[in-house]
Amino acid sequence: MAYTTIDKPSDYFNTVLYTGNNGSNRSITGVGFQPDLVWNKNRSSSANHNLWNGVTGVTERLTSSGTQASEDYSSEFLSFDSDGVTITQNASSLDFNNSSYNYVNWNWLGANGTASNTDGSITSSVSASTDAGFSIVSYTGTGSNATIGHGLGSVPKMLIVKDRNSTENWRIYHASLGNTKEIYLDLTNASVTSSTTWNNTTPTSSVFSVGTVHGTNKSSDTYIAYCFAEKKGYSKFGSYEGNGNADGAFIYTGFSPSFVMLKEIDQTGNWCMSDNKRPGYNPTDMVNANENGAETTDGTNTIDHLSNGFKLRTTGSSSNTNNSTYIYMAFASSPFTTSTGIPTTARWLCSYLLT
Numbered sequence: 001m002a003y004t005t006i007d008k009p010s011d012y013f014n015t016v017l018y019t020g021n022n023g024s025n026r027s028i029t030g031v032g033f034q035p036d037l038v039w040n041k042n043r044s045s046s047a048n049h050n051l052w053n054g055v056t057g058v059t060e061r062l063t064s065s066g067t068q069a070s071e072d073y074s075s076e077f078l079s080f081d082s083d084g085v086t087i088t089q090n091a092s093s094l095d096f097n098n099s100s101y102n103y104v105n106w107n108w109l110g111a112n113g114t115a116s117n118t119d120g121s122i123t124s125s126v127s128a129s130t131d132a133g134f135s136i137v138s139y140t141g142t143g144s145n146a147t148i149g150h151g152l153g154s155v156p157k158m159l160i161v162k163d164r165n166s167t168e169n170w171r172i173y174h175a176s177l178g179n180t181k182e183i184y185l186d187l188t189n190a191s192v193t194s195s196t197t198w199n200n201t202t203p204t205s206s207v208f209s210v211g212t213v214h215g216t217n218k219s220s221d222t223y224i225a226y227c228f229a230e231k232k233g234y235s236k237f238g239s240y241e242g243n244g245n246a247d248g249a250f251i252y253t254g255f256s257p258s259f260v261m262l263k264e265i266d267q268t269g270n271w272c273m274s275d276n277k278r279p280g281y282n283p284t285d286m287v288n289a290n291e292n293g294a295e296t297t298d299g300t301n302t303i304d305h306l307s308n309g310f311k312l313r314t315t316g317s318s319s320n321t322n323n324s325t326y327i328y329m330a331f332a333s334s335p336f337t338t339s340t341g342i343p344t345t346a347r348w349l350c351s352y353l354l355t
Contacts, residue, residue, distance in 0.1 A: 006234040009332040012109045012132035015258060015277045016084065017043075022099035031084040036110030036127050036136055037226065038085055039064075041287050043278065043295045044101040047094040054080050055114055055127050055136045056224060062162055064185050064271075065292045070164040104278060104287070106259060110136050119149030120207040126151035133229030143219030145199050147207040154229040156203045157237035158329055160185060161210075165221040168214055173198055174327045176239035177265060179209075183327075186290050188268040203227075233335030237328070239265075244322030248303075248312025251328065257305045258333035261289060262319055262326050269318040272301050276333050283313045305333075 006012065016030050036054040041047070048063040052073075059074040076096075078086040085105070087097055096103055110127035117126045122142060128135035128151030135151045141163075150156060159173040170185035177183065179202045183191040197216055201209035208227065210217040217223075230237055236253040242264075243249055259275045271289035278285045278295060283302035287295045301316035310330065312320040319326065 006131065006231065006332075007335065009234050009255070009258065009334065012129060012134070012234070013258060013331045014107050015275045016105045016107065017277050018103050018105070020097040020099055020101045020103060022097055025078070026087045026097060027081060027084060028087065028105060029081075029084040031105075031107045033107075033109045034080055034082050034112050035085065035105075035107035036080070036112060037108040037134075038080075039106040040096050041104050041295075042094055042096065042098070042101055043104055043285075043287065045094055045098075045294050046292045047096075048292050049289060050095055052077055052080075052085075053127075053136050053224065053226075054110060054112065055125060055138045056164070060164065062164070062224070064170060064289045067167045067169055067186055069166055104275070106275065108132075108134055110134060114138075115151070117149035117151050119151075120147035122146045122148050124148050124150075128152055130154070131231075133231040133235055135227045137225040137227055139223050139225070141210075141217040141219055141221045141223060143212060143217060145209070145211055146217060147209050148225070149207050150203070150225070150227040152227060152229045153205055155205050156208060156227045157230045158228040159203070159208055160226040161216050162224050163215060163218060163221050164224055166214065166218060168218075171197055171213075171215045173203070173208070175202075175237060176327045178202075182215075183263065183265060184290075185271060188270055188290060190267055191265045228329065234332045236330045239325055239327050242312070242320040242322055242324045242326060244315055244320060246313060246315055248314060248320045250306075250309060250311045252309040253330050253332075254308060255330075255332035255335045256307050257310050257330045259331045260303060260305070260310055260328060261330075262328040264318060264321065264324050264326050266325050267317075267321065269321075269324075270301070272319050274303055274305070276305050288318075 040050040060070040061073040117124045124139040157175040161171045182197045196211035196213040199209040199211040274284040282304040301319040304311045
């Protein structure tokens with residue numbers, strides 16, 4: 001039996017909460033590693049989602065709640081640090097450091113560096129953690145069908161791609177949708193069929209494919225792709241059917257989730273994001289990746305994070321419509337079974353340690 005090689009998932013993904021101060025340079029610490037992708041959101045008020053990555057650097061910000069090209073935030077986001085990030089005292093907008101507002105940073109580890117990748121027909125620049133199944137890929141479009149190296153060494157189950165130069169939707173590939181469909185991170189739309197986004201080709205262990213659509217491959221435009229492969233006990237990318245009941249579906253992941261993002265694919269609905277820090281107990285609070293609203297604390301679209309998966313605790317249409325299909329991505333706070341095959345459930349561990 002194969003077990004996860006990641007006994008401490010927080011070495012690769014971690015959520016950090018903080019309160020803005022609008023008064024001095026801020027070191028947001030407690031991540032536990034130098035992040036390569038930081039996804040930030042104001043929890044208290046309407047404000048943009050902010051995404052920075054270590055490949056394109058601190059000078060570029062993208063927002064999942066909009067289609068705009070990357071923006072220069074070098075005067076406000078200062079550095080990726082060994083235990084988090086530093087933002088400047090001038091970062092006074094509602095987005096990420098307004099006084100007394102609450103914020104969340106979701107942090108992923110890549111390679112803390114980049115390498116040129118020539119596996120595809122387009123040469124890419126890649127920061128990849130093969131252990132965690134996560135890579136950040138920068139490439140320049142050609143306008144013709146092409147392949148791009150992702151550096152994972154295993155097949156991606158999910159791709160999140162954004163044109164950095166032009167106003168374009170965020171394109172998402174998810175294995176549960178297949179290679180003929182796409183869905184947009186910045187919209188509530190259902191999935192759509194497109195042969196020109198992924199060129200009707202499933203990613204391989206070395207490359208993913210793009211067609212001619214401007215959202216993934218406009219000639220001379222630069223792109224960023226966040227690529228995720230599934231790792232047993234650490235990450236899971238799948239689908240489930242809603243039941244329209246407050247005692248909702250249970251989705252087995254094989255670990256206790258620290259982060260879940262889900263989306264209805266056959267009807268309109270938000271991209272719902274939850275984690276194990278907001279509010280720190282079940283049911284969790286939600287933020288929608290596709291809009292700039294504050295987090296919801298009214299029980300709408302909530303889920304429970306359990307020891308081996310998550311369970312819907314709502315009749316909300318964005319997460320649990322009867323007979324509707326949803327896709328999800330999830331990362332672990334602790335694996336259900338360690339690399340040595342030892343279960344991590346509390347009752348089992350107590351018995352194990354006493355023998």
